[in-house]
Structure formats: structure tokens, C-alpha cells
Amino acid sequence: xxxxxxxxxxxxxxxxxxxxxxxxxxxxxxxxxxxxxxxxxxxxxxxxxxxxxxxxxxxxxxxxxxxxxxxxxxxxxxxxxxxxxxxxxxxxxxxxxxxxxxxxxxxxxxxxxxxxxxxxxxxxxxxxxxxxxxxxxxxxxxxxxxxxxxxxxxxxxxxxxxxxxxxxxxxxxxxxxxxxxxxxxxxxxxxxxxxxxxxxxxxxxxxxxxxxxxxxxxxxxxxxxxxxxxx
Amino acid sequence: xxxxxxxxxxxxxxxxxxxxxxxxxxxxxxxxxxxxxxxxxxxxxxxxxxxxxxxxxxxxxxxxxxxxxxxxxxxxxxxxxxxxxxxxxxxxxxxxxxxxxxxxxxxxxxxxxxxxxxxxxxxxxxxxxxxxxxxxxxxxxxxxxxxxxxxxxxxxxxxxxxxxxxxxxxxxxxxxxxxxxxxxxxxxxxxxxxxxxxxxxxxxxxxxxxxxxxxxxxxxxxxxxxxxxxxxxxxxxxxxxxxxxxxxxxxxxxxxxxxxxxxxxxxxxxxxxxxxxx
Numbered sequence: 001x002x003x004x005x006x007x008x009x010x011x012x013x014x015x016x017x018x019x020x021x022x023x024x025x026x027x028x029x030x031x032x033x034x035x036x037x038x039x040x041x042x043x044x045x046x047x048x049x050x051x052x053x054x055x056x057x058x059x060x061x062x063x064x065x066x067x068x069x070x071x072x073x074x075x076x077x078x079x080x081x082x083x084x085x086x087x088x089x090x091x092x093x094x095x096x097x098x099x100x101x102x103x104x105x106x107x108x109x110x111x112x113x114x115x116x117x118x119x120x121x122x123x124x125x126x127x128x129x130x131x132x133x134x135x136x137x138x139x140x141x142x143x144x145x146x147x148x149x150x151x152x153x154x155x156x157x158x159x160x161x162x163x164x165x166x167x168x169x170x171x172x173x174x175x176x177x178x179x180x181x182x183x184x185x186x187x188x189x190x191x192x193x194x195x196x197x198x199x200x201x202x203x204x205x206x207x208x209x210x211x212x213x214x215x216x217x218x219x220x221x222x223x224x225x226x227x228x229x230x231x
Numbered sequence: 232x233x234x235x236x237x238x239x240x241x242x243x244x245x246x247x248x249x250x251x252x253x254x255x256x257x258x259x260x261x262x263x264x265x266x267x268x269x270x271x272x273x274x275x276x277x278x279x280x281x282x283x284x285x286x287x288x289x290x291x292x293x294x295x296x297x298x299x300x301x302x303x304x305x306x307x308x309x310x311x312x313x314x315x316x317x318x319x320x321x322x323x324x325x326x327x328x329x330x331x332x333x334x335x336x337x338x339x340x341x342x343x344x345x346x347x348x349x350x351x352x353x354x355x356x357x358x359x360x361x362x363x364x365x366x367x368x369x370x371x372x373x374x375x376x377x378x379x380x381x382x383x384x385x386x387x388x389x390x391x392x393x394x395x396x397x398x399x400x401x402x403x404x405x406x407x408x409x410x411x412x413x414x415x416x417x418x419x420x421x422x423x424x425x426x427x428x429x430x431x432x433x434x435x436x437x438x439x440x441x442x443x444x445x446x447x448x449x450x451x452x453x454x455x456x457x458x459x460x461x462x463x464x465x466x467x468x469x470x471x472x473x474x475x476x477x478x479x480x481x482x483x484x485x486x487x488x489x490x491x492x493x494x495x496x497x498x499x500x501x502x503x504x505x506x507x508x509x
Contacts, residue, residue, distance in 0.1 A: 133475070164428045
């Protein structure tokens with residue numbers, strides 16, 4: 001779902017970030033004598049992830065979304081375009097392509113954007129469970145996947161949130177629930193690159209991280225007048 | 232082990248003093264004095280107060296005994312091992328790792344070099360618990376690693392980049408640091424590109440600020456919340472876990488590349504060894 005999204009076509013033409021070529025690297029691997037110094041940094045990084053001594057990660061582990069760790073480590077076009085050394089911004093052309101591809105990735109619920117159950121949304125916003133792999137694998141049959149929202153945002157102040165992203169305390173109270181603001185928040189959760197190309201925020205809808213119901217519930221936590229976010 | 236019962240903590244500090252006159256808490260204080268506004272450096276007054284009694288100092292004492300005792304099928308001590316400055320020379324060795332080693336033709340970090348010493352010099356099998364167990368206070372590995380690392384306390388990070396392989400690994404590490412992948416699209420900048428940021432209650436170090444980054448990479452450190460001494464490799468594993476990316480294999484060239492880059496980022500800033508972290 002996330003890997004081969006419509007992003008590819010839009011961005012590929014504009015991306016200025018090197019897409020690490022594997023040809024020279026793979027050939028070197030077959031000879032049994034690999035010269036790291038003959039590779040570009042990008043080629044070597046890819047080689048170290050996927051090839052060196054069987055790979056630098058536990059690549060055969062199965063992922064919750066299907067496929068293996070090897071698949072999850074593959075970058076899609078957005079991830080490639082936004083892997084910028086020094087954490088700078090993409091150039092204007094790339095940014096425009098990212099925004100357009102993000103817009104095309106967003107799927108709206110049938111019947112329009114709805115607010116769900118704020119109490120469930122509150123727990124989902126708090127939960128850091130889901131999609132972690134490696135040494136302590138998240139079993140999605142055991143618990144619902146959370147949104148990890150509090151990692152970076154403050155909501156109701158009875159629980160401590162991070163400040164990597166903007167504070168969202170009182171969000172609905174100060175902004176109302178017009179169609180425009182609901183669409184904005186839905187878009188931001190689904191694929192925030194539509195407004196902020198190469199933002200650090202995950203694409204919770206486009207990646208399949210959160211399902212439609214969970215997005216509706218988290219939005220209710222932000223907008224419902226009864227929610228402690230809006231006290 | 233018997234020494235632990237007899238020696239008081241000042242002796243542990245004196246052991247550190249053979250490498251450097253400063254105690255680890257003094258090194259940290261120097262960084263704070265250089266950057267008093269840093270929330271990350273100032274985040275835990277309690278940890279700073281507890282550093283003279285850092286449990287890692289005891290762990291290191293066990294490591295000292297293990298290091299100097301002939302062990303393994305070959306019955307030799309680790310004094311025969313070269314950590315980059317000649318056999319048995321530990322002073323300042325750790326802050327100049329990872330580095331290229333002629334005998335393996337590889338760039339190695341402290342953890343992989345200790346494993347190399349255990350298997351190639353002391354003759355332990357690679358699946359021996361001595362070699363395999365690497366994560367806890369009780370592991371030989373963490374005890375030895377902490378002992379070796381603290382012989383570089385207060386010295387400036389200075390991993391060499393003269394050899395082409397050292398440079399190649401550092402540059403690949405820079406790419407890995409910026410590489411976004413996985414369910415959350417995260418790279419290392421997601422948490423380590425700005426100052427004054429928190430994930431929930433945890434203050435995050437900024438990789439672009441050497442004072443903060445020096446503390447960030449000062450492993451081994453006693454992690455209070457874990458009640459264990461932890462390594463650089465353990466930190467790397469935890470970061471990839473939180474990024475929803477697959478488990479990086481400890482000792483892989485990918486992990487050494489990343490650690491080469493993150494050490495380079497702290498170049499010229501003194502190391503806090505052992506440190507104490509939340």
C-alpha cells in the first residue's frame with residue numbers, strides 16, 4: 001500500500017535526491033571482493049542495509065503490514081526525495097511534486113469526514129503501540145494500533161505530550177468544526193506533505209498506519225466539545 | 232569481584248582519574264557551562280547529583296578484573312588486544328573509535344572490537360554466552376566495555392578519518408542518518424535535528440549541537456529507567472525500533488557506519504564516560 005503509491009510518478013521526474021543505484025554494487029558483491037571506497041556514500045549505505053554480510057538489519061522478519069523487513073526498508077519516492085542530508089528543504093519543483101502526489105494519495109471517507117468516538121480517540125492518540133518490529137514485536141492482534149500522537153503533540157494537559165509538533169490543546173474550541181478545518185486536519189493526519197513537503201510527521205492514512213475509524217476517533221478527540229482537549 | 236566489597240567509590244573515581252583528572256560529572260558540568268541554555272544537558276538535576284555514585288562505576292570495576300584476567304580457551308587476557316593504540320593500551324582508545332584495523336581490514340567500533348578480541352585472541356566461540364550476551368549489567372561484555380570506555384573520560388571525540396574506509400563508512404553513516412524509511416517515514420533528524428524538543432517527557436539532543444551530541448553519544452551510560460548500563464549499539468537498536476524500522480544488527484557494518492558518523496558529529500567535544508541517562 002505505502003510502497004508503490006501514486007507518489008512515484010509525480011516525484012520521480014523532479015526529485016533531485018540521488019536514488020542509489022544498485023548495479024555497480026551488486027556486481028561487486030558477486031566477485032566476493034567488495035570495495036566500499038569505490039562506491040558513492042548512497043551506494044554504500046544501500047549496500048550496507050541490504051547486502052553486506054546478508055544485510056545490516058534483520059531483513060527476513062515478517063512485518064505487520066505484510067512482506068518482510070527487507071520490503072519495509074525499501075524507500076518509496078517520497079522517502080527518497082525527503083532523505084536530505086542536513087535536513088534541508090526540497091527544491092521548489094520537488095516540493096510542488098510532493099504536494100501534488102500527496103493530494104492524490106488522500107482518500108476521503110464515503111459520506112464525508114466524520115468525527116468518531118473521542119474517548120477511543122483519546123486512547124489512540126496516547127498509545128505508542130503499533131508497527132514496531134525487531135526485538136519486541138508489536139502483535140496487532142493483541143491491541144489496536146495507536147497514533148503515537150502524544151509523542152510529538154500536547155493535547156489535553158492531564159497527560160504529558162511532546163513538543164516536536166505544535167501544541168493542539170483546545171484545538172476544536174478555538175477553531176470550530178467547519179468543513180474546511182475538518183478537511184485540513186484529516187489531510188494533515190492522512191498525508192501532511194500536502195501542506196508541508198518533507199515534514200517529519202508520518203503519513204498516517206497514506207501509509208495504512210491508521211484506519212478510517214481510528215482517524216475519525218482521533219479527530220473527535222481534537223474537535224468534540226466534550227473532549228478534555230477542549231475544556 | 233572481591234574488590235568490590237573492599238573498595239569505596241572514591242577508589243572507583245581514582246581509577247577513572249588514571250585516564251583523566253576530571254570526574255564524568257565534571258565533564259558534563261563543563262558542557263553545561265559552555266551551553267547553559269541547553270534543556271537537554273540540564274534535564275535531570277537528580278542524575279547529575281547521582282553521577283558520583285553512578286552504578287556504571289561498579290560495572291566498570293568488574294570489567295577491569297575481566298579485562299586483565301587470562302580467559303577463554305587460549306587463556307590470555309585482553310591486554311593482548313589492540314583497541315587502536317597498541318595491545319593493552321586503553322587510555323584514549325575509545326574516543327578514537329570506530330577506526331580501521333589492519334588485522335581485519337575493517338572499520339570497527341568498540342563493541343565489535345571487543346567481540347573480535349574475545350573470539351580471535353581469547354578463543355571464545357562466537358556463540359559462547361561471554362561473546363553473545365551484550366546487553367545487561369551482568370554481561371561480561373558491558374562490564375568490559377564500560378571499563379575500556381571510561382579510560383577516555385573527558386577526552387575529545389576524535390575518530391580518525393584518514394583511511395579511505397574510515398571516510399567511506401562515515402559518509403555512508405551520514406546517508407543512513409538522513410535516510411527515511413518504514414511506516415513512519417522517520418530518519419534520525421525527526422528527533423535529533425532541533426534543540427529544545429521533547430518526545431513526550433524525554434528531552435532530545437540536537438545532533439547539530441556538539442555539546443548536546445557529545446552527551447547523547449556518551450555510551451556506555453547507566454540508564455536509570457532500565458537499571459542497566461547500555462551501549463551505543465543498544466541505543467541504535469532502540470532508535471530504529473521507535474522509528475518503526477527493522478532491527479539493526481549489532482556489529483553490522485551499517486551500525487558501525489552510523490556510529491562513525493555520529494561520533495564525527497561530536498568531534499572535538501569531551502566524552503562523559505561513563506554517563507548516566509534517564
